[in-house]
Amino acid sequence: MGSMHHERASIELLTIYQVSKILGGSLDIHKTFREAINTLVSMMGWRRSTVILSADDGGLVGLCAVGLSSEESRRLRFATGEGIVGRVFAGGVPMVVPDIAREPLFLNRTGAADQSPDETIAYIATPIKADRRTLGVLTMDRVVTDRTSSFDEDARLLAMVAALMGQNLLLHRAVSFEHERMVDETRRLTKALKPVYQLDQVIGQSARMQQVFAEVHQVAPARTTVLLRGESGTGKEVIARAIHNLSPRKDEPFIRVNCAALTESLLESELFGHEKGAFTGAMGTRKGRFEMAHGGTLFLDEIGDISASFQAKLLRVLQEREFERVGGSQPIRVDVRLVLATNRNLEKMVAAGEFRADLYYRINVVSVFLPALRERREDIPLMVEYFLQRFNRENQRQVRVTPQALRVLTSCYWPGNVRELENCVERTATMAMSEALTDLSFPCHDNRCLTQVLHHIEREDAVKPGRTVRIPIEEVPMGRGGDEHVADHVADSDADDKPEGERDRLIWAMERCGWVQAKAARLLNITPRQMGYALQKHRIEVRKF
Numbered sequence: 001m002g003s004m005h006h007e008r009a010s011i012e013l014l015t016i017y018q019v020s021k022i023l024g025g026s027l028d029i030h031k032t033f034r035e036a037i038n039t040l041v042s043m044m045g046w047r048r049s050t051v052i053l054s055a056d057d058g059g060l061v062g063l064c065a066v067g068l069s070s071e072e073s074r075r076l077r078f079a080t081g082e083g084i085v086g087r088v089f090a091g092g093v094p095m096v097v098p099d100i101a102r103e104p105l106f107l108n109r110t111g112a113a114d115q116s117p118d119e120t121i122a123y124i125a126t127p128i129k130a131d132r133r134t135l136g137v138l139t140m141d142r143v144v145t146d147r148t149s150s151f152d153e154d155a156r157l158l159a160m161v162a163a164l165m166g167q168n169l170l171l172h173r174a175v176s177f178e179h180e181r182m183v184d185e186t187r188r189l190t191k192a193l194k195p196v197y198q199l200d201q202v203i204g205q206s207a208r209m210q211q212v213f214a215e216v217h218q219v220a221p222a223r224t225t226v227l228l229r230g231e232s233g234t235g236k237e238v239i240a241r242a243i244h245n246l247s248p249r250k251d252e253p254f255i256r257v258n259c260a261a262l263t264e265s266l267l268e269s270e271l272f273g274h275e276k277g278a279f280t281g282a283m284g285t286r287k288g289r290f291e292m293a294h295g296g297t298l299f300l301d302e303i304g305d306i307s308a309s310f311q312a313k314l315l316r317v318l319q320e321r322e323f324e325r326v327g328g329s330q331p332i333r334v335d336v337r338l339v340l341a342t343n344r345n346l347e348k349m350v351a352a353g354e355f356r357a358d359l360y361y362r363i364n365v366v367s368v369f370l371p372a373l374r375e376r377r378e379d380i381p382l383m384v385e386y387f388l389q390r391f392n393r394e395n396q397r398q399v400r401v402t403p404q405a406l407r408v409l410t411s412c413y414w415p416g417n418v419r420e421l422e423n424c425v426e427r428t429a430t431m432a433m434s435e436a437l438t439d440l441s442f443p444c445h446d447n448r449c450l451t452q453v454l455h456h457i458e459r460e461d462a463v464k465p466g467r468t469v470r471i472p473i474e475e476v477p478m479g480r481g482g483d484e485h486v487a488d489h490v491a492d493s494d495a496d497d498k499p500e501g502e503r504d505r506l507i508w509a510m511e512r513c514g515w516v517q518a519k520a521a522r523l524l525n526i527t528p529r530q531m532g533y534a535l536q537k538h539r540i541e542v543r544k545f
Contacts, residue, residue, distance in 0.1 A: 012157050015043045019161055023168045027175055033165060034064035037138075040161060041066045044154075046142040047121070048112065051128070051165070052076055052085055053136035060089055060137065072110040083107040084125050085137050092134045094126040094159060096151045098144070112141055120144040122151060126158045130166035138162040199242040202235060203383050206376040212239070215368050220246035225318075227303075227363050228341040230370030233419030236341040237301060239370065243339055244297040252296030255289045260302035264310050272317075274326035290323060290334050297337045303363065304344030304355065315359045338363070373414040373421060380410045383418065387425040399429045404439040412444075413515070413541075503538040510535075515542060 019036045026032050037049040048067030055061045062076025078086045084105050088095050097103045100113050100123045108114070112121065122144050128136040140158055199213055219226055220243045228236040237256065244254045262270055273288030289298060306314065317323045322333045340363050349355035373380070384401050392399055401409075414420055424442070432441050505524070513519035521531035535542060 008153065011043060012153070015040060015157065016160055016164075018043070020164055023164055027168075027172050029169060029172050030064065032168070034066070036161065036165070037064065037140075038066045040140065040157075044142075044157070046140050047116075049138070049140045050076060051136060051138055052078065052089075053128070053169075054089070054134075060085060063136070068110055075109050078107075078109075083109070084123070085139065088125040088127055088137050089134055092127045092129065094124065094155055096155055097123040098151065100141070116143060122154075124151060124155050124158055126155065126162045128162045128166045128169065130170035135166060135169050138165060199239070200245060201238050202242060203386055204376070204379055205382060206371075206378045208371040208376045209379060212368060212370060215366075216242055217246060219243065219366050219368070221248065223337050225338045225340070225363055225365045227365070227367045228339065228370060229367055230341075230343060231372050231415075231417055232343045233417030234370040234372060235418050236370060237299065239368065240297070240299040240339045240341065244299075244337075247297065247337065249296050249337055253293050254297050254299065255293040256299045256301065257289050258301045260305035264307045267306070267310060268313065269326050271314075272323050272325055275328040285325070288323075288325065290317065290336055291332065293336045294334045295336075297339055300338065300340045302342060303340040304342035304346055304349060308354075308356070311356045311359050315356065315362060318359075318362045373417040374412075377410050380421065381406055383421060384409055384425055387422050388429060391426055391429050395430075397429070398435050399432060399437060400435060401437045405437040405441060408439045408442055408444070502534070503540070506531075506534050506538060506540060510540070510542070517542065 018039050022035045022039060023032050033051050037051060040046065041049050048065070050065040050068065050073075051063045052060050053063045058080065060078040060080065062073055065073045065076065068076075078089075080086050081090045084095050084097065084103075084107070087105065097106060098120075100106045100108070100121050103123075106113070106123065112123070120143070121141050123139065123141045125137050125139045127134045128138055138158055138161060140154070142154070199216060202209075202213075204210065204213060216239060226240075226243060228239055230236060240256075241254060244250060257267075257270060259267060269286075269288070271288050271290055273286050273291055276284050313323075318338070321335075322331045324331055346355055346360055346364070350357050350360050381401075384406065388399055388401060391397065409421070409424075412424075416423070428437060428441050428443070431443075506520075509520040509523050510517070513523055517531050517535070518528050521528045524531070526534075
């Protein structure tokens, strides 16, 4: 008997040594815990063993198992207090079941009692604890060969392994927490270190404008030609000045020329200068803007509006960095950094033969695209505040904006972009009867929006006088979706100047009526409700002025 006890003690000692070595070899508990219980089962001659840990939802879920199939392992789920596993976890006290067939608390969730129906199976579950907390449950079962045998030795061995697992689990969670903390800190620092760019006289906290600001800071120090793209009123001149002010040329001249405002002959004289007597009225020699910008920056606005012949002259200057004054023959060399701007689609103009491809490639070295105001609405409140502060300072007023007014401003379409917003704020502040601007303060409330008027005038000639466009739209029966669906077809119209597709006709009518749905519905001879259905169907954004 003493020999058997000594042999058992030796096996237990070797088992504990092997388990401790496995658990200390890695922090991957999915791997080490499985290897540990596999060693237990193998060396002690047990049948099965499982490790069940507490989950985030408060329940208990199997981490690993030996002697169970994949399907049986997936059934290792218990609520706290449920079955023997749930009670051991809740109470923190081990439980020994000498015969699972005679134990009503044993749930047999994984079919342990069905595998050896002719044999007595003992089951032991012990809590996995660490830092005075129960983190899970370690279980084992084995065939009982001697009904008089004690389970104290098995329980003691299982408790020692559970203690090692608890310490390992605590260490794993501490390392995981520290790793997650470091990842979060790194993410926070990265976000904090990400530069927030600012430009003088430009408001832009939105992601789109921050990208523009970053590009400006990147390109400004170089001499590279910059092409500013974007709709009218997006602030291309302000960005051009920012590029100049951030460049090594900031102390030299910044000269601006609007190419669309001058005829070809005047533009040539304006840019290149002229000699005395070059043309009638040329009383003396005059320097052009290229010479005036020597050492600094020349900003050519509306570059897409220059004539084909002047494109050739400008190309030569860009290639050779020299020119002659009008009426002169002496070449003049200049050191000028060029910034150009356009709201035209140069690519389409090149394809149509309206803009020289070689000049396009020469000026389109670095393109900076300025987003429309409707694409960065989050900047509107800051802009409104800036415009109002300037208005109050210049007019000794105390006008302020209310949330209702901001809702109006941030929901507008703003085809004129920042320039239109500035005009609207100043006009509304000037005419406001009180110091607080509300939604009722704006002219669009009384259908007097300037943009709406302009839009209406631009489309006056879109339809011949006296002609109406009939687009009958059928409402969908309630059985087919009711208000969630819109018209399925639009009849053809006999108006020969009306766009063809249904969607084009709807947009045409809305533009013709200044984006007022009721008016557009009358123009199309349909009801406002039918108009609403059609706009929803084609996902047409209703522009609010």
